[in-house]
Amino acid sequence: MIDKNFYMNLAICEAWKYQGLTFPNPAVGALILDQYGKIVALQAHKYAGSAHAELSAIAYAYEKLTGSKILHDNPNDIYNFLLKNHNSLFKNFTIFITLQPCTNYGKTPPCDNLISKLGFKNIYIGTNDPNVKLKSDKFILKQKCDELIEPFLRWQRGENFILFKMAKTQNGVYDGGVISSLSSRKFVHDIRSKCDLLVIGGESVRVDRPTLDCRLIGAQKAPDILIYSKRDDFDKSIPLFQVPNRKVFIKSDFEILKNYKYILIEGGEKMFELTKDLVHWYLFFTSPNLKKGKTLQLNCNLKRLYHVENEYDTIEWFKPIVLK
Amino acid sequence: MIDKNFYMNLAICEAWKYQGLTFPNPAVGALILDQYGKIVALQAHKYAGSAHAELSAIAYAYEKLTGSKILHDNPNDIYNFLLKNHNSLFKNFTIFITLQPCTNYGKTPPCDNLISKLGFKNIYIGTNDPNVKLKSDKFILKQKCDELIEPFLRWQRGENFILFKMAKTQNGVYDGGVISSLSSRKFVHDIRSKCDLLVIGGESVRVDRPTLDCRLIGAQKAPDILIYSKRDDFDKSIPLFQVPNRKVFIKSDFEILKNYKYILIEGGEKMFELTKDLVHWYLFFTSPNLKKGKTLQLNCNLKRLYHVENEYDTIEWFKPIVLK
DSSP: SSHHHHHHHHHHHHHHTTTTSSSOOOEEEEEEOEEEEEEEEEOOEEEEHHHHHHHHHHHHHHHHHHHHHHHHHHOOHHHHHHHHTTTTTTTTTTEEHHHHHHHHSSSSSOOHHHHHHHOOOOOEEEEETTTTTOOSSSSSSSHHHHHHHHHHHHHHHHEEEEEEEEEEEEEOOOOOOOOOHHHHHHHHHHHHOOOOOEEEHHHHHHHHOOSOOOOGOOSOOEEEEEEEEEOOOOOOTTTGGGGOOOOOOEEEGGGGGGGGGGEEEEOOOOHHHOHHHOOOEEEEEEEOOOSEEEEOOOOOOOEEEEHHHHHHHHEEEEEEEEEE | OOHHHHHHHHHHHHHHHTTTSTSOOOOEEEEOOOOTSBBBEEEESSSBBBBOHHHHHHHHHHHHOOOOOOOOHHHHHHHHHHHHHHTTTTTTOOEEEEEEOSOOOSSSSSSSHHHHHHTOOOEEEEOOTTSSOOOOOOSSHHHHHHHTHHHHHHHTTTTOOEEEEEEETOOOBOSSOSOOOOOHHHHHHHHHHSEEEEEEEEEHHHHOOOSSOOGGGOOOOEEEEEEOOOOOOOOOOGGGGGGGGGOOEEESOOOGGGOEEEEEEEOOOOHHHHHTTSSSSSEEESSSSBBBSBBOOOOOOOOEEEEEEEEESEEEEEEESSSO
């Protein structure tokens, strides 16, 4: 069925590609149809500081339709350029946005204003921004769009968001050397560059001697580290201790998690059990292969939120079924 | 990027939803854009005897655009109706088809002829039909479209196609009662209603006492059964022996597989190992949950072909990386 849900779903899928990377902003996707119903843009918000999804989609459509380049990088400049130069290009166009456009001046001017100035005829929205007064009760795929912004909603309420990441094979094996493809590992490094605390078990630190930085994507920032361990006699020549501008905590509890907003936990069975009542979402990278090795042996009911394919692996987002 | 690949990919995704169900036909998807570039249809070939993907898409678009119903069920009647009543509706339209349209009279008249008579302006094709003379070297996403029809290519060459199906949890557990959701189990029953032989291990038969029919989708046809077992002292009151119009073989080899065209193997670790050199594709149903239990302990390198999300589970298609 080629209907509103179809287009909103495309916008949702685009947004999920950048899930985990937009902190402290929400993951948002946007799709634009021209006056005849042709798709002219499908874009997402990629990281804090980059253009909002709707601005990004409008800019993409502008370049495609005019054949000219917008020679600006800064979202504010792109915004102002479009306000000045749109030339009624978007008149009678339709836009689908997974989240209600912002109405106030933040880092960027209000998208809401841009969309109305540009003459869009139909504006379809997935769900409302908790900061913005409800404008429509005609949300499209609201549940899916609400799930997309669960981390953002926590941040908005001043709460933290805790993500547990694990790599495994098709048969569930998670130990014994590198499991994920390079592109999956780059995605993890990208998340590490966005989160503010990374939690890891003491045994992993002793055995793997990791760096836990973001080198695969060339990012300078690396998160603080909590090593969960009852002993604190770590060999300080382990690379993770050498990363500049990083605090490393060694604790046998999770108290300091309350001081951070976006927390990534990387671990296996023991860490899974330990953090079961803390974790908000799970992120599983599943390789296409089967191999002999250790599997998780525990019970846990999850709900799949979304599934993204990358080159080789499957990247899946889950949340516990028991409400926290 | 909203380009030819984008649209072909939508057609490919649609086709995969019916993968495994189209025997002896190929899985094919088709997408139609109107003269302005708006998507007006996205359809797939659903099962042998139903309309080809392109016919189905054209019929869907006709009904949407005219607001009238085509009061025919038979693909030939739909074809003739469209030839008579299209009224140049499709002039300057664009069609994307994952497989070159048929050019000869089979069960249905040639789609090739219909598309040209209806005045389509652009015809984009994923890959060529081995039966049809090559008409274009401008295939789109050819590798993906070739993978889509691998089972069909085997049937075309008079060979069989062997699919290994397994249900597992996120942590790889495959035993201990029902794992998949009802909609996944219905999909398996649908495959059973299309394949001609189902292979199962003797131990499963003794322990689970299965029926191995297609009751969940109300289909009357059920495949023949090969019970792989060194002993043939089965309790004949086990329901699978009661299903009418079915042969049941009990053998300790796989010789009879050569007498069948579309073979489904359902099993766990032992069957996986036994059939490793026979299987062409793997079909894994993965539930969102983790539970304690038995996991496969073996090494096997696979390539993911496609994933489909259903209500709860992930349905993924794989093939072995080692070429057979």
